[in-house]
Amino acid sequence: xxxxxxxxxxxxxxxxxxxxxxxxxxxxxxxxxxxxxxxxxxxxxxxxxxxxxxxxxxxxxxxxxxxxxxxxxxxxxxxxxxxxxxxxxxxxxxxxxxxxxxxxxxxxxxxxxxxxxxxxxxxxxxxxxxxxxxxxxxxxxxxxxxxxxxxxxxxxxxxxxxxxxxxxxxxxxxxxxxxxxxxxxxxxxxxxxxxxxxxxxxxxxxxxxxxxxxxxxxxxxxxxxxxxxxxxxxxxxxxxxxxxxxxxxxxxxxxxxxxxxxxxxxxxxxxxxxxxxxxxxxxxxxxxxxxxxxxxxxxxxxxxxxxxxxxxxxxxxxxxxxxxxxxxxxxxxxxxxxxxxxxxxxxxxxxxxxxxxxxxxxxxxxxxxxxxxxxxxxxxxxxxxxxxxxxxxxxxxxxxxxxxxxxxxxxxxxxxxxxxxxxxxxxxxxxxxxxxxxxxxxxxxxxxxxxxxxxxxxxxxxxxxxxxxxxxxxxxxxxxxxxxxxxxxxxxxxxxxxxxxxxxxxxxxxxxxxxxxxxxxxxxxxxxxxxxxxxxxxxxxxxxxxxxxxxxxxxxxxxxxxxxxxxxxxxxxxxxxxxxxxxxxxxxxxxxxxxxxxxxxxxxxxxxxxxxxxxxxxxxxxxxxxxxxxxxxxxxxxxxxxxxxxxxxxxxxxxxxxxxxxxxxxxxxxxxxxxxxxxxxxxxxxxxxxxxxxxxxxxxxxxxxxxxxxxxxxxxxxxxxxxxxxxxxxxxxxxxxxxxxxxxxxxxxxxxxxxxxxxxxxxxxxxxxxxxxxxxxxxxxxxxxxxxxxxxxxxxxxxxxxxxxxxxxxxxxxxxxxxxxxxxxxxxxxxxxxxxxxxxxxxxxxxxxxxxxxxxxxxxxxxxxxxx
Numbered sequence: 049x050x051x052x053x054x055x056x057x058x059x060x061x062x063x064x065x066x067x068x069x070x071x072x073x074x075x076x077x078x079x080x081x082x083x084x085x086x087x088x089x090x091x092x093x094x095x096x097x098x099x100x101x102x103x104x105x106x107x108x109x110x111x112x113x114x115x116x117x118x119x120x121x122x123x124x125x126x127x128x129x130x131x132x133x134x135x136x137x138x139x140x141x142x143x144x145x146x147x148x149x150x151x152x153x154x155x156x157x158x159x160x161x162x163x164x165x166x167x168x169x170x171x172x173x174x175x176x177x178x179x180x181x182x183x184x185x186x187x188x189x190x191x192x193x194x195x196x197x198x199x200x201x202x203x204x205x206x207x208x209x210x211x212x213x214x215x216x217x218x219x220x221x222x223x224x225x226x227x228x229x230x231x232x233x234x235x236x237x238x239x240x241x242x243x244x245x246x247x248x249x250x251x252x253x254x255x256x257x258x259x260x261x262x263x264x265x266x267x268x269x270x271x272x273x274x275x276x277x278x279x280x281x282x283x284x285x286x287x288x289x290x291x292x293x294x295x296x297x298x299x300x301x302x303x304x305x306x307x308x309x310x311x312x313x314x315x316x317x318x319x320x321x322x323x324x325x326x327x328x329x330x331x332x333x334x335x336x337x338x339x340x341x342x343x344x345x346x347x348x349x350x351x352x353x354x355x356x357x358x359x360x361x362x363x364x365x366x367x368x369x370x371x372x373x374x375x376x377x378x379x380x381x382x383x384x385x386x387x388x389x390x391x392x393x394x395x396x397x398x399x400x401x402x403x404x405x406x407x408x409x410x411x412x413x414x415x416x417x418x419x420x421x422x423x424x425x426x427x428x429x430x431x432x433x434x435x436x437x438x439x440x441x442x443x444x445x446x447x448x449x450x451x452x453x454x455x456x457x458x459x460x461x462x463x464x465x466x467x468x469x470x471x472x473x474x475x476x477x478x479x480x481x482x483x484x485x486x487x488x489x490x491x492x493x494x495x496x497x498x499x500x501x502x503x504x505x506x507x508x509x510x511x512x513x514x515x516x517x518x519x520x521x522x523x524x525x526x527x528x529x530x531x532x533x534x535x536x537x538x539x540x541x542x543x544x545x546x547x548x549x550x551x552x553x554x555x556x557x558x559x560x561x562x563x564x565x566x567x568x569x570x571x572x573x574x575x576x577x578x579x580x581x582x583x584x585x586x587x588x589x590x591x592x593x594x595x596x597x598x599x600x601x602x603x604x605x606x607x608x609x610x611x612x613x614x615x616x617x618x619x620x621x622x623x624x625x626x627x628x629x630x631x632x633x634x635x636x637x638x639x640x641x642x643x644x645x646x647x648x649x650x651x652x653x654x655x656x657x658x659x660x661x662x663x664x665x666x667x668x669x670x671x672x673x674x675x676x677x678x679x680x681x682x683x684x685x686x687x688x689x690x691x692x693x694x695x696x697x698x699x700x701x702x703x704x705x706x707x708x709x710x711x712x713x714x715x716x717x718x719x720x721x722x723x724x725x726x727x728x729x730x731x732x733x734x735x736x737x738x739x740x741x742x743x744x745x746x747x748x749x750x751x752x753x754x755x756x757x758x759x760x761x762x763x764x765x766x767x768x769x770x771x772x773x774x775x776x777x778x779x780x781x782x783x784x785x786x787x788x789x790x791x792x793x794x795x796x797x798x799x800x801x802x803x804x805x806x807x808x809x810x811x812x813x814x815x816x817x818x819x820x821x822x823x824x825x826x827x828x829x830x831x832x833x834x835x836x837x838x839x840x841x842x843x844x845x846x847x848x849x850x851x852x853x854x855x856x857x858x859x860x861x862x863x864x865x866x867x868x869x870x871x872x873x874x875x876x877x878x879x880x881x882x883x884x885x886x887x888x889x890x891x892x893x894x895x896x897x898x899x900x901x902x903x904x905x906x907x908x909x910x911x912x913x914x915x916x
Contacts, residue, residue: 064166064184073180080179080195080254082261094138104289106134113735130739136332163194166248183251191242196258197249199234204245204461206430207236212259212575218243218430220464243430244462263626263654276642276660277359277703280774281334284711288327291718299725327710327742330750334703337754341699349683350692351666357678359703361661362696363642363768364568367689368633368655370647371574371581373665375588375686376550378648380435383551384515386506387544388499393506396546399443406544409520410436411447412454413471413483430462432518435548454481460533466490470537480527484537488519494539507545514583515547549580552588559687560589566693567766571619573629573645573655575600578622585620595619600628611635629655640770646689648673663689698758700768704779706753709832710746712783713825716790717741720817723795730810732798734874737818740863745822748856749829752849756833778904782897786828789896794821797889801882811876815864816886818875822860824890826853831897838898 065073088096098107113127163176166184176194179185185194187205199205199221206218221234236249238258255261303314341358345351352358372378386393387402394403414436416429427434440446454473457480462469468486475481484491488507495503510517521540530536560570570590574581578599585591597620603611615635621628629645633655636643645652645659653676656662664677665684674680681688717738724732733741768776775783794817802813829849834842844850863869870876878886 064169065180065182066168070167070178070180070183073182074178077181077257078255079177081177082256098134098138103134106130110134163191179251179254181251181254185249185251187236187242187247187249189242189244189246193236193238193240193242193249195238195251195255196253197236197251199236200248200250202234202245202247204463205242205247206244206464208241208243209237212237212240212263221247222464276363276768276770277334277700278356279770281330281707284707284774288711288714299722302725327707327714327746330706330710333706333710333747333750333753336751337699337703337706340754341695345679345692345695348691348695349666349681349685349688350695351680351682352678353674353680354678357661358696359700360642360696361644361679361689361692362694362698362700363770364644364661364693364696365641365767365769366569366571366636366643367563368571368573368629368636368643368645368659369686370652371572371576371584372550373648373684374646375556375572375590376552376584378550379438380431380516380548381551382435382439382546382548384510384513384547385544386503386510386546388503388542393509393547396439397442402544404443406520406546407440407443407445408450409483409522409543410485410518410546411440411445411450412456412473412481413469413485413520414447432516432548436518436546439546458531460537462486468537470533472536474527475524478527479524481522481524482536482540483520483522484540485518485520488517488545491519491521491542492538492540493521493542495542499542503542503545510545510547511579513547513549514577514580515549517545517547519545549583552584553684553686555685555687556588559690562687562690562763563693566690566763568693571621571632573621573624573632575624576622578620581620581622591619597622600624603628603631608635608638612639615639626652626654630658633658642767642770644689646686648684652676694758694763697762697765698756699754701759701762702754702756704774705756705832706750707774708779708782708786709750709753709825709829710742712786713746713790713821714742715783715787716794717821719787719791720794720798720821723791724798729798729802732794732810732814732817733821734814736873737814737875740860740873741818741822741825745826745856745860748852748859749826749849752846752852753829753833755846755848757845759835782832782900785900786893786897789893790821790824793824793889793892797885800885805879805882811874812878812882815875815878816882818873819860819864819878819886820889823857824893826856826860827890828894828897829853831894831901835901837902 098104110127110130113124113130117124117127162173163179164171164173164186165179166172166186171186179194183195184200185197187193193207202221205221207221208218221236236247237260238254239260253261300314335355338355338358342352342355345358369375382396384393385396385403385406387400387406389402390400394400399407414429414433416427416433416437418434418437418441419426419428429437437447451473454475456471456473458472460470466486467490468484470482470484473481473483488503507517507519520543522543523540525536528536563570572581572585572590578597582591582597585597591597594617596614596618598618600621600623603621603624606614611631612635615632616639621632624632629652633643633645637660642660644661644663645655646663646665647653647656648665652664652673656664656673656676656678661679662677663679663681664673666674666680666682667684679692717733720732724730773780797820798813798817800813801816802810806812830838830843833846833849836842863873864875865877
């Protein structure tokens with residue numbers, strides 16, 4: 049990760065700042081804390097939810113209904129019902145946002161409550177927020193760095209910067225070399241953790257000026273774009289609204305011109321059409337579908353923080369994944385070893401006698417520990433030494449077991465200058481065992497030329513495989529009181545070397561394979577070394593021939609147009625910064641792709657927020673990454689993402705089925721109203737009746753269509769493109785079939801009821817149309833909910849839907865038969881002959897849809913057979 053060069057302020061004396069200087073600095077620079085972006089006021093949030101097209105139509109309908117109630121005596125039923133729907137939609141939207149945008153709060157929680165500084169020549173503990181530029185901070189192993197600074201003094205200092213860089217190995221930090229220039233000063237950064245050693249650090253930047261603060265700034269500036277589903281539903285609402293406005297204007301004119309209706313009655317027809325045009329329950333059904341998807345995903349170890357992301361994950365084209373802790377285990381592991389008496393390197397799980405001897409030396413010269421506390425594994429020590437401890441444990445051995453035979457007498461700790469560690473042990477025969485482990489080229493071994501060449505060849509081979517190499521040598525000597533480590537460690541015998549890497553998760557390889565089958569492109573974006581990233585990407589099948597690997601430095605030389613031209617071919621990005629990650633995500637989005645980004649570190653948070661679906665790791669992930677993400681994997685399993693994609697595609701399919709179920713009838717209602725008025729019959733349904741159909745008959749069954757299982761071919765189809773119409777993949781033709789069927793059916797039923805059975809009484813025809821439209825639109829949900837032909841099994845597959853259907857049908861029939869409800873909704877009792885017409889009419893749309901479904905499947909099968 050490329051760092052900005054810190055501007056060093058004048059070095060203070062060893063006593064640090066005075067209390068007065070610290071107070072002045074605090075007043076000048078502000079507290080050492082992160083500042084959140086100002087959230088919109090409640091009224092602004094409510095206004096945003098009311099600004100979409102469907103809400104504006106409902107607001108217009110509420111206004112007209114209220115006017116009619118106040119000045120025309122029209123009653124308050126329409127106003128109350130439509131207003132209640134608006135309120136429910138807004139409450140649901142606000143609830144969805146209540147738990148969002150917690151990323152900055154998590155960043156703030158990373159700030160230490162206290163830290164140790166030296167002021168007035170006294171070491172004292174202060175609130176971390178009171179740290180100021182110029183302060184001398186005293187750090188030790190286990191501490192978290194409270195602000196960005198430069199190292200003045202250090203002893204074996206190592207800092208874990210994985211949360212910022214994504215690198216698995218702690219970085220060694222040395223003292224300031226040149227007191228007159230900052231360019232040679234080692235830097236430490238806020239939020240990173242000290243894993244070893246001690247240091248005195250001079251603070252240079254605090255709060256939002258730190259590296260962590262800049263990431264917080266990116267989070268404040270980065271905005272989520274609307275989900276593809278939101279865009280499609282907004283387009284649908286706009287289209288329906290345009291259609292309804294034009295239809296309303298026509299009906300308003302015809303009502304006055306052809307039927308000599310008054311202004312009040314004409315406005316009432318306009319309200320009726322507005323109500324008919326808008327599927328009022330669709331936003332609620334979409335939310336229920338998404339919420340049900342959230343529950344099902346939780347059972348598959350994917351916790352959704354943003355409800356809309358349930359649908360979005362099903363349509364992702366690109367999964368841009370961090371490497372460390374996501375594709376890999378975030379656990380340095382010895383995978384191969386070599387000893388001088390073996391020709392080839394050996395796998396770590398196969399132990400030869402020489403390998404066991406080398407393992408013993410590595411174990412004796414190790415300080416790391418792994419303990420189990422309350423069933424949880426707790427580690428202590430450097431990741432490289434922890435790899436040794438895990439290797440021992442994998443072969444039922446331990447450092448404590450070895451030390452019983454060879455107790456440690458002395459230790460020369462690891463130093464970043466000499467890059468080795470040495471220990472001395474007492475053997476049972478009174479002699480001493482000296483062990484040195486560290487960098488291959490720093491080991492003081494008495495080499496023979498041929499042996500050196502052989503060892504160097506294996507060392508280079510491990511390096512080409514992106515393995516971190518650790519070597520070990522030893523010698524047995526008579527007991528001596530000398531403490532001259534140069535004398536003790538010279539002329540060692542080479543025991544061998546091990547290759548260490550953060551290995552891939554075993555489930556990643558089949559998950560990437562399945563992602564590619566589903567038309568999804570996986571991409572690795574990491575702050576780690578290019579060689580390591582490339583090796584891992586090849587091993588897991590992410591990097592294939594013809595695909596490119598690009599470094600962050602190379603990326604920053606490209607213009608946006610140049611990046612856009614190459615982005616399809618780049619599979620791995622290494623050594624990238626948080627800004628680079630956002631740029632990559634946005635480049636894919638500009639190419640019209642839906643992007644999911646996975647990560648676990650602070651450095652991943654801005655890109656997680658910028659992505660269409662940000663996915664954080666629940667076990668290894670920082671609270672910052674979880675807060676910025678839309679989805680958190682509780683098992684840190686990359687394969688869980690593919691399960692989430694499958695579930696997301698099921699949710700999207702069910703939402704499309706809900707659109708088909710609701711909108712098809714809404715079109716029919718518009719055509720029914722316009723057609724009846726054009727023929728001089730007046731409005732065949734009242735606004736209250738339309739609301740009852742839209743909310744009760746369509747709404748209640750529609751709520752449970754979300755429980756339908758996914759179609760079998762869901763993961764065999766390409767992702768839904770961002771510019772793909774809501775009416776694609778056959779939905780438009782199915783909507784047209786349903787709308788035409790209901791239009792002609794209801795016009796016919798109305799004509800029979802009004803002119804054939806009741807001698808011109810509109811209420812008879814109105815009641816018959818109401819029953820056929822309400823019950824018929826519920827029954828044909830069975831033809832909609834399954835793309836396969838109806839069977840007894842599919843009819844019984846969703847018992848909750850069946851129960852909701854019976855309830856809704858009972859309520860509709862009660863409205864048409866109970867006197868009090870009849871008068872409220874303008875309905876009348878029907879004679880037996882009318883019921884003989886109404887009941888068969890209820891099932892005609894379902895029969896038509898099933899015939900169309902079978903005809904379409906037969907045509908498709910014939911076409912496929914001709915191609916074969």
